[in-house]
Amino acid sequence: MAKKVVVLGAGYAGLVAALELNKLTTAQEVEIILVNKHEYHQLITQLHEPASGAKKDEDIMISINSILGNKKIKFVKDTVEAIDKEAKEVTLGHGKLSYDYLIVALGSDTEFFGIPGLKEYSFTMKSVNQANRIREHIETCFVRYKSEKKDNLLTFVVGGAGFSGIELVGELADKLPELAAKHGVPASAVKILNVEAAPMILPGFDEDLVKFAKESLEARGVKFVIGCPVVQVEPGKVHLKTGDVIETETMIWTGGVRGVQQVIDAGFETEPRGRAKVDEYMRAIGHEDVWIIGDSCFVLSPEGRPYPPTAQIATQMGENAAVNLYATMKHIKKEEFKPVLLGAIASLGRKHAIGKLGSKMKSTGWLAYRVKDASKYRYLAKIGALLK
Structure with missing residues (x-):
């Protein structure tokens, strides 16, 4: 039997x-x-793209039934x-x-680490549905700014500077200037902050790659607040351990x-x-x-x-x-x-990435980005799926 x-x-x-x-x-x-x-498989490593509006959600969703085909696997939704x-x-x-x-x-x-208000007043990015909510919220902020002219509407805070946080701020750094132009908002009004409790971003990457990533993102307007834990979040405000308060309508938590x-x-x-x-x-x-x-x-x-x-x-x-x-x-x-372990690659937006391939080879910029793209297609080939 x-x-x-x-x-x-x-x-x-x-x-x-x-x-x-x-x-x-x-x-x-x-x-x-x-x-x-869900009846679909999600490419979770790509969530930063629909969250920023860089791609449509269907670009990272694959029907499970299409993957299973006539295999002897019964799918239960x-x-x-x-x-x-x-x-x-x-x-x-x-x-x-x-x-x-x-x-x-x-x-x-x-993981919200028991930080008061963090769970209640922040966005998370662990599914396509959550990514969509972030994208819709960001678009709404630009629409509201045209009539309300409140700086906190265009201040976007990402908590956590691991893979997810850095890849998201990279996409935001590329996408938000486009949204500013679309809505007739000055790009100078847009602020992107990455807040991290640890003393550095992208743990696990070599110092020279981290330096490249940080400089690439800063050149596109990202401000880093490093070594500074979030201690409380309330509607419209993110409180830091230093006593500083960031006024924002957008807190996206990727911290654990x-x-x-x-x-x-x-x-x-x-x-x-x-x-x-x-x-x-x-x-x-x-x-x-x-x-x-x-x-x-x-x-x-x-x-x-x-x-x-x-x-x-x-x-x-x-x-x-x-x-x-x-x-x-x-x-x-x-x-x-x-x-x-074949290495690790973190994208920094649409044209940049950093990568450590194997134990010695390193890659930065456009080449690293293409390597990351190739790894996605290797995975799709492995599960017998191709994006439409």
Whole structure:
């Protein structure tokens, strides 16, 4: 009798896990059920583009059914409410699913670090719908400025200077002057601020690449407030630890991730920010039938640092989980998760990027941007999808 494998989440990790398991097994061996709350797969690493209005949301959405085609994967559009690991059952918004093996790839929630008002009065950017809300809000700010002439309407604050924050301010630096021209607003009235608690932007990149990024963005009007935590947000105001107050109608928070509540509530072993601890085979600690992958889990590198929540890491986790689930079924040797890090590239707008490729090669400017673009198409080829 075929084993039932339920995969929760069709982001980078979950989708790749389902597709890899489909390749490894026959229909007689497994029944694969993929659950996702949307009927589309989102290219989360590109969210800064629709958020700024640089691209349409459909440019980063791919129909899950078009990816699955006639593969032996059943797609269920539903929300995951709860996981009962003892009963081996998942409660959905519209029913329940039992499983023999479970792969949890539910992504992450935003970490607000207990900062008063931050959750209530800031935008987040973790889905196409949230990116759309940011874009619509920005457009509204320009429309309102024409009649109200309030400086805070054209002051845009991005909290966090990791990948997401820097890529967003890069897109805003390119797009907002266009919006100013469109609405007959002086470009000099537009202010873009990037606020970061850490002493530098883009942790993990070499100092020379960070310097290039900072200078490129500053040349296009971005102002950095570094080493200065946000301590409170209220309507129209962002309070900094220095005592300074930024008056703004737009606070976009990209400052961190934490584990999803479904994993925490299920009783899996987690670290302080709610991400699940896993063994060397990506299985939940103490559970040989549950794999937790992607942003939902916490994995330390050989150097003792957590792997960053990137698409590159997530897809390799998906592959590893599929291989080890198959190995568990077949009682053959499992493979330890040892990701191959191909480098990292951060875009700085439409024409610039910085990249570290492998251990030694570095790239800046237009060339790095093209490399980032190419990596997107490699991923699309991997999942058998092409953007229309």
